Amino acid sequence: MTQTSTVRPGLGEPPPDDILVDVRNLRTSFKVMDGTVPAVDGVSFSLGKGQTLGIVGESGSGKSVTALTIMRLLDIPPAEIGAGSEIWFDGREVLSMPEREMRHLRGNDMAMIFQEPLTSLNPVFTVGDQIAEQVQLHMKVKAKESRDRAIEMLRLVGIPSPERRAKQYPHELSGGMRQRVMIGMALSCEPKLLIADEPTTALDVTVQAQILELLKVIQQRTGAALLLITHDLGVVAEMVDNVIVMYAGQVVEQGTVNEVLIEPRMPYTMGLIESIPTVEKRGGRLSAISGVVPSPFHLPPACRFEPRCPYHWETCREVPPELYQAGPSGRLARCHLQLAEAAQRLDAAVAQHEQNMVVGRRLTGAPDRIGNA
């Protein structure tokens, strides 16, 4: 399904000036022993300057690969980028850029915060040195200046007594502190785009609140665009304006946070939201999405969510759904429920969703069993 070639066809037109990142029909796949894994399969989205966008999905949905492709941090091979894929960043196409230019772009204009700060920081250098190294490399300043900049960054991200902390090694810092260091490092060159890949997953809830608060304040102050990748719908609701839901390498729903989280139009998103335990669902069953994410080698032929979808019918097994318009401009959903002839089904699904959100399913009936993966 994924056609790849080394010869790039002509590029499309650059996006308008106010668009910072424009991803067009991105296909990233991995050649492995057992075949080809289409990790990202035709993803398109754009992110305006200074805006915030969240990518939500379960593990294996392709959200991190999307981010890594934008940063061009994937090894090619085994990764392959499909023909016709384009990523425009600040008026330039990233995928066709020479590596030298890309190195300049990375760190300077786009920076990334990873999930596990302990593995992303070098254990044999002090955190101050690690930030200073990047500053020296990208901003072409003297060692002394870069060290001052590093301390300034540590102060910016709310680390007490930054002069002392700069001389410490990553293992001497707590998880929250390390993530602050990562954020400080990412921001040290004043990037236009900040990609945060599960920035708070490894942290405690109170520290998560601190880091999210910090990211919000810093994003507003520096005016950087934020691409937040997470599996936590709560974090998305707090942090971003627009959101993309990914499933099995595809975008399945897109819109503003309020649209997607309050009025989901795709059964997968509905299921995700319903499965969050809340006070209203106490005493009842959580509605769970049955089954597991399909294996990338055996994707369902048409709709990829069809085997787990409670509302599927024949069409879902025969016709691959497109991203249909599901409301005002920019509101998209990859589900046949959006078709005019399925209006009744959609109403029923929405009604069921509303009900599941309030009461949860009563704790009766057969235990929830899952079959083969």
Place this chain on the structure above:
Amino acid sequence: MTTTVAATPIAEPEVHHKLRRRPPSGVRNGRALLQSVAGYAATGLFIISLAVLIGIKGAAAAWVPAAAVAIPLAAILIGVSRFTRTRTKVALALAIGVALLLALLIGYLIVTISAVIEEPNTIFFIQLGLSLPFVLAVVAAFQFSRAVSWFDGTVEHQLRPEDSGARPITAPLTVAAVSTPTALAAAAASTVTTPATISLPPVIEGGDAVAGPPPAPGTIVAPAVVTPLLAVQGLKKHFPIYGGVLRRQIGTVYAVDGVDFEIMPGETFSLVGESGCGKTTLGRTVIQLTPSTDGRVVFDGYELADVDPDDMRPLRRRMQIIFQDPFGSLNPRMPVSDLIGEGLLAQGLDDRKARDKRVEDALELVGLRREYSRRYPHEFSGGQRQRIGVARALALGPDFIVADEPVSALDVSIQSQVLNLLLDLKRDLNLTYMFISHNLSVVQYFSDRVGVMYLGKIVEIGTVEQLYQDPRHPYTVALLSAIPDADPRRRKKRLVLRGDVPSPAAPPSGCRFHTRCWLRERLGNPEICSTIEPELVTFAEEGHRVACHFAAEISQSTVSQAAAEAPAVAAAVAEGE
């Protein structure tokens, strides 16, 4: 369900004394030390005696019995001393003891063979309890007319009843030897020690679990009072920190530092708190996976700290744990049948077929296929692995399960599957859960009562309704405020705590939370917070206990006011402190 539990008076946990009681640790350690010292001393004695035996054959007579006593005694004492107490080592020590004894006997027979030849109807024997049946058997089998004790090398005793009066009989052993067959049998029996064992019902019989220790007769509790299934009082678990050149103890981690709570039968009790607050250690200590430093854990009437280690086994069957990490807690080299069956084997279910059947039943119970028992962990997804972890806990038919962050490593859609499964199992199998989690939404959905932990202490405890609707500890308030809500309509101002959890090796003085407390700041930093540690006292409603000097100051308005000042906190974070 929750309210009835909370309203019912809680009885002081009653302790059955059915199980063998373990002496206090001082006595235990002293005894173990004495045992091993005695063992080593006896071994030394034996070696010296051998040397003497080889050197001066004439004087050896006095040493032989001593040596013969010393060897098995040494082996047995070393074997049963607490420092070497594992089944293999005890067995090894006993085997060595028996082997040495046999070697000595053979050597002794060779030494005395000349005497036997000189006087064909005489057998020499050493005056030793263990060898008496042997000597008697030899006497009977070979029709010896008399036996000579080599206790002093000279005294000679007649074995035939008609000759018994010929010589004065002094040694009791010989008295037995010359008496009637009944006395002989008694003497033989007395050499076999009968250990004072307790009789617990067999744990597993023919593949079916039998109930654990039955309640002791006479301890029937009045039905009006609910007896907790698990009662924890003043529980402490400290870990020493070793350092320096001599690896001396240079500090202590107060992981769990004085915790009290009860869990009623059929209840789900949750522990929440940040990482490092001791909730996992508490869970492990409660089911005695790590011994406690101090305090009591009473499980269904058994004082766990006092139960002899050998008697813990049947109790352990009733208390199981589900671990957090479904990847780290399953041995990648074991098929599921062994992973789940290991516990059954440890409980004495030796029959492979019966064990496999139990494993498959457990798999079915958690919604996995029976044939999965032959697969290895890597063949499963995260959610399926966690189901295996649940099946492993369930295979032994427990009453009480400690679930340590069972869903935090799982994706949200899988998380709800596992939560539903746990709820179904609780209902179907009448389980009692102790649920450990840092996710307050999950806890709110899942539990009946909740304890909030901070730095090794419970700071607030109550029913879900009490805690989530009327939190009275500033830490609980902050935790609740930090939950990101997926519903954008409920977006709210957060109350962000500053800093990290202090190190449990050096907890702050007074109230442990005072270094991060927003309420203390609002009240103008009262001194009491940093000097006097607040007690966990009942607040307002029965069952709702709070450890805060100023619990009365917390209300909706103070919280919202504090939250309204949150931008200041955020700005302070950004500006640097």
